[in-house]
Amino acid sequence: MKGNECHILAIESSCDDTGASVFRNDQMLSNIVAGQSVHEAWGGVVPELASRAHHQHIVPVVDKAIKEAGIKKTDLSAIAFTRGPGLLGPLLVGTQFAKALSLSLNIPLIEVNHMQAHVMAHFIEEPKPEPPFLCLTASGGHTQIILVEGPLQTKLLGQTRDDAAGEAFDKSAKLLGLPYPGGPHIDQWGQKGKDCFKFPEPKIPGYDFSFSGLKTAIMYFIRDEQAKNPEFINENKADICASIQEQIVRILLNKVKKAAKDYNIKIIAIAGGVSANSCFRSRLEEYGNKYGWECFKPKNEFCTDNAAMIGITAYYKFLKEEFCDLSICPSARLKL
Ligand code: KG4
Ligand code: ZN
Numbered sequence: 001m002k003g004n005e006c007h008i009l010a011i012e013s014s015c016d017d018t019g020a021s022v023f024r025n026d027q028m029l030s031n032i033v034a035g036q037s038v039h040e041a042w043g044g045v046v047p048e049l050a051s052r053a054h055h056q057h058i059v060p061v062v063d064k065a066i067k068e069a070g071i072k073k074t075d076l077s078a079i080a081f082t083r084g085p086g087l088l089g090p091l092l093v094g095t096q097f098a099k100a101l102s103l104s105l106n107i108p109l110i111e112v113n114h115m116q117a118h119v120m121a122h123f124i125e126e127p128k129p130e131p132p133f134l135c136l137t138a139s140g141g142h143t144q145i146i147l148v149e150g151p152l153q154t155k156l157l158g159q160t161r162d163d164a165a166g167e168a169f170d171k172s173a174k175l176l177g178l179p180y181p182g183g184p185h186i187d188q189w190g191q192k193g194k195d196c197f198k199f200p201e202p203k204i205p206g207y208d209f210s211f212s213g214l215k216t217a218i219m220y221f222i223r224d225e226q227a228k229n230p231e232f233i234n235e236n237k238a239d240i241c242a243s244i245q246e247q248i249v250r251i252l253l254n255k256v257k258k259a260a261k262d263y264n265i266k267i268i269a270i271a272g273g274v275s276a277n278s279c280f281r282s283r284l285e286e287y288g289n290k291y292g293w294e295c296f297k298p299k300n301e302f303c304t305d306n307a308a309m310i311g312i313t314a315y316y317k318f319l320k321e322e323f324c325d326l327s328i329c330p331s332a333r334l335k336l
Contacts, residue, residue: 004025006024006077006078006318007023007024007029007069007071007076007077008022008023008076008077008078008079008080008110008314008318009021009022009062009065009078009079009080009311010022010023010079010080010081010112010307010308010310010314011058011062011080011082011097011098011307011310012081012082012094012306012307013054013058013081013082013090013093013097014082014085014091014114015045015050015086015087015140016039016050016053017033017034017036017304017306018034018053018054018057018061019031019032019033019034019305019306019307019308019310020032020058020061020062020064020065020066020307021065021306021308022065022068022071022311023311023312023314024069024071025315026123026312026315028124028125028308028311028312029068029070030066030069031301031307031311032065032068032307033301033305033306033307034057036049036050036053036057038053039180040179040180042180043174043180044170045087047087047088047089047090048089050087050089051087051089051090051092051093054089054090054093054094055093058094058097062097065307073105074105076101076105078102078107078110078314078323079098079101079102079107079108079109080109080110080111080112080313080314081094081095081097081098081110081111081112081310082094082112082113082114082117082310083095083111083112083113083114083330083331083334084114084331084332084334085113085114085115085142085331085332085334085335086114086330086332087332088330088332091330091331091332092330094330095328095329099326099328102326103326108321108323109323109324109325109326109328110317110318110322110323110324111324111328112310112314112317113313113334113336114305114310115137115142115336116336117309117310117312118137118139118272119135119146119148119154119269119271120309120312121271121298121302121303121306121309121312122135122269122271122296122298123312124298124302124308124309124312125302128296129148129267129294129296131148131151132148132263132265132267133148133269133296134146134147134148134157134256134259134260134263134265134267134268135148135154135269135270135271136252136255136268136269136270136271136275138164138165138166138270138271138272138273138275139165139272139273139274139305140164140167140181140183141164141167142159142160142164142272143159143165143166143209143211144158144159144336145157145158145159145207145255145256147259147263147265148269151316152320154336156336157207157263158255159208159209160209160211161204161209161210162210163210163212163215164211165248165251165252166181166272166273166274167215168211168214168215168244169182169186169244169248169277170183171215172186172215172218173185173186175218175219176233176237176241177233183273183276183277184276186245187245187277187278187279189237189241189242190238190241190242190244190245190279191242191278191279192238192242193237193238193240193241193242193243194238194239194243195242195243195247196242197221197239197240197243199214199217199221199244200213200214200217201251201254207258207259209251209252209255214247214251218244222240242279245277245279245280246279246283248274249277249279249283253283253287257287257291260291260293266291266292266293267296268284268293268294268295268296269295269296270284270295270296270297270298272303276300276303281297
């Protein structure tokens with residue numbers, strides 16, 4: 001570390017993407033991610049296969065991140081890793097790797113909460129939202145409305161009681177015979193279709209969400225229509241996808257609207273894999289114009305799982321010297 005300059009290596013391995021990123025203070029120098037196509041054949045992430053793929057990817061991904069950053073391993077000031085929430089096997093790979101590097105280089109270790117990091121993705125690049133703001137994080141495993149009062153000050157206002165928004169996308173895609181993960185496929189098909197099929201909006205009080213009823217409604221709708229016309233999916237794929245994504249996005253944004261009104265906050269951010277959805281991004285702008293919100297959407301590479309969001313979170317923790325020791329364990333159900 002030179003003067004006030006720090007270099008942080010961040011590792012993300014909570015699910016099926018192995019990520020490594022290097023930061024110089026709050027400036028991102030590299031951001032590498034290796035996906036895992038091995039799960040496609042199974043229609044979902046297989047935890048054991050994910051752990052093994054992380055083992056194969058982690059050394060080359062970290063190596064590339066350090067090379068691309070133009071630094072040497074010995075320039076590093078700290079190692080950050082995703083502690084949870086996520087799949088325990090994949091988390092263990094990243095955690096153990098980070099611990100080993102921290103021990104061998106004799107530099108501090110920083111644990112990062114994956115859900116906090118999705119929110120912190122908004123602090124990677126300009127323009128950054130000025131706290132206090134609301135962040136809706138929608139990913140494959142979580143759907144949360146968060147009040148952000150400062151870079152590491154996040155307060156959970158509401159979350160899903162069952163399926164996550166990303167799961168609603170992925171499970172609907174499966175019903176339509178689309179590959180895993182289905183969210184991006186529904187997005188692409190939906191762009192060519194119309195919002196002409198109606199699905200129910202759950203009546204959940206407060207800021208909590210529920211997506212399991214929607215999933216069941218979509219399942220029965222497709223079953224009934226296919227009984228009348230076996231070619232129903234093929235003939236209507238674009239319209240079905242458009243209707244599904246419009247309804248998921250409406251459910252998400254109606255809750256944001258309620259929270260924005262109750263908390264009198266007009267700075268709204270979205271995060272997590274589902275925030276890459278083109279319909280979600282354009283509807284957010286429409287709500288923003290209608291209700292006078294200033295809206296923030298991360299670049300696509302910072303929506304889905306990435307190590308840069310771990311790196312920026314770690315930078316703020318580094319400033320506060322929030323380090324952990326080698327006895328730290330990953331936690332699959334780590335809370336925000
Ligand atoms: O944040 P993320 O990469 O991983 C988790 O932490 O879960 O989110 C993955 C989720 C998956 O459910 C995936 O289908 C969804 O984000 N997703 C999308 C899009 N891109 C990724 N959903 C809808 N439209 C997209 N373009
Ligand atoms: Zn995630």
